[in-house]
Amino acid sequence: MNKGQGDNPVALRDVLAHVAKRQQEYVNRLIDYVSRPSISASGKGVLDVACYIRDRMRDMGLETELIPTAGAPMVLGQWSGSDGPTLLLYGHYDVQPADIADGWVSDPFKPVVRDGRIYGRGTADNKGQHLAQLLAIEAYLSCHERLPCNVKVLLDGEEEIGSPQMPAVVAEHGDLLRADLVVISDGPVDPSGRPMISLGVRGALGFELRATGANAELHSGHWGGVAPDPMWDLVQLLATMKDPRGHVTIDGFYDEVQPLSPAGREALERLEIDVSVMKRDLQFDELAEPRERGVAERRVAWPTLTINGLHGGYGGPGLKSVLPREAVAKCTSGSWKHNVPTTSSPRYAPTWSGTHPTSASPAWGAAWNHPARRSTLPSWNPFAVRSSRHRVRSRCCGPGSVGASPFTSSPRHSASRPSRCRAEMRTSPSTARTRT
Incomplete structure (x- = not known):
């Protein structure tokens, strides 16, 4: 990374101070983003939102383009100019279908803030995560004009239906997507609040x-x-x-x-999962059968x-x-x-x-x-x-x-x-x- 930026605590403090001053602005921008339906299962709003987030990424200082596919386009944003490594951030701008009849307290596409949380379809999957990354890039560029590494951002428009176009896009645009590290932030925050790295999903x-x-x-x-x-x-x-x-x-x-290895089982047993809190928050009385099987084992081994x-x-x-x-x-x-x-x-x-x-x-x-x-x-x-x-x-x-x-x-x-x-x-x- 460039000396004096990514490895400089002062540089990060400047960015964090910049973010703190604009917290409400960032919340409003997320609410605006989430209020725009982009349902890949039906196609509703997908193309409009692809263009919307492409334009926002351009405003943030990235070079942007839509990658056409046989389905929904993918959105690519890039910043280059560092002699450091290249980071590829993956996210998706499409969301699952949602309707008030599904049990929503409020309209899923009219986000509201309750008890310090934003309730709206896509807030946690995955518009909130990749917008946070984009806002971090914007904040860093605002403070220092350069990033400590090269960054590419790829946003999928059909992740919620299995990313059917991804193999073809990677095959055709492999050089464009080449990177030293790929980061996917598409999942919940651990109840403990600790940072978590997931090595795989089902x-x-x-x-x-x-x-x-x-x-x-x-x-x-x-x-x-x-x-x-x-x-x-x-x-x-x-x-x-x-x-x-x-x-x-x-x-x-x-x-x-195949059965879990002893090391794998030991690692799962170290995870802190409070089943009573889980049942209380989700309002159910018992785990699904087989009840004697641990939650972590269910999630990763079966x-x-x-x-x-x-x-x-x-x-x-x-x-x-x-x-x-x-x-x-x-x-x-x-x-x-x-x-x-x-x-x-x-x-x-x-x-x-x-x-x-x-x-x-x-x-x-x-x-x-x-x-x-x-x-x-x-x-x-x-x-x-x-x-x-x-x-x-x-x-x-x-x-x-x-x-x-x-x-x-x-x-x-x-x-x-x-x-x-x-x-x-x-x-x-x-x-x-x-x-x-």
Whole structure:
């Protein structure tokens, strides 16, 4: 680093004093940023916010550009001129969907300050973190006109749906993104208040289950118990995927999971996690099963299976005697490094369709767990659920995304409608990401 800047405590004191004088201004700028929706799942506001933060970065003294992709653009800002190392800061300007009906006390896109905290979608994931870094760069340049190292800032527009464009961007713009150190600040502050370095996170694989019955919504008084009920069929299918002890019953789900090493277990046991405070703050009584397993071990050493949403039929006020024509479940699995698809697995598993057998059947030619059949699929898959009542159609979309991008087309599956319910599965695994 340049002598007299990054290694000079006086230089940092000047910057911290500059920041302290502008604290309310910085809060207001974050509120303005968070008030602008940028929902990658639907595309709402994403392009507008990409241009907004690009312009703000330019105002802060960075050279900026939008990197076009097949989806949302990435925003790149740079400052060069130091003989020191190059630092790459990664963040994302997109956010998850949010609605007042989800349990928000206030409008998620009209941020408010309560008890010293800003409540708004994106404040903690991830607009607050990368804006703090950008404001630090701005403050340092205001005080000293130069940074002690070269800095690049890359903001992703589709992180919340798995960063599907990242591999292509890195492949095409690798030289532009070259750096000595990459820092990702995309996570919570530890309850202890101590700085924390995360060396990795679980990857994610998302899939959708879709059960359909009749060709139209029916009156349950006339057709209940006669026509197929997609909601019941889907609920029963989901119930086969996890037992009451929290054990996922999908074939092969745990095949590649390896036990913690003694050193790893010792490190986890040293983490200070106050479960009682956690339950009090989040207002739940007991941990999920298996209750004897520690929180830290759950988070880093075991894969998960979560139902993110269950939709179908009528959800408005009052009652409606309806037999829905369709039911949908959206699910994700958090994957530990030893149970993600291996490099020997095919990038794209074949599309297949058939009735799940309880044993080998002519329609499949071999039992589901036959080695010949397993060799064509990733090392574990969310499809091996035993059910003799469902018509299942699936497509594995390959590594990269936990959700379809609204910026690219994704053809829906087509199949002739059977006389009973059909469940469709679509998956898109994403590789684990590393944080330092």
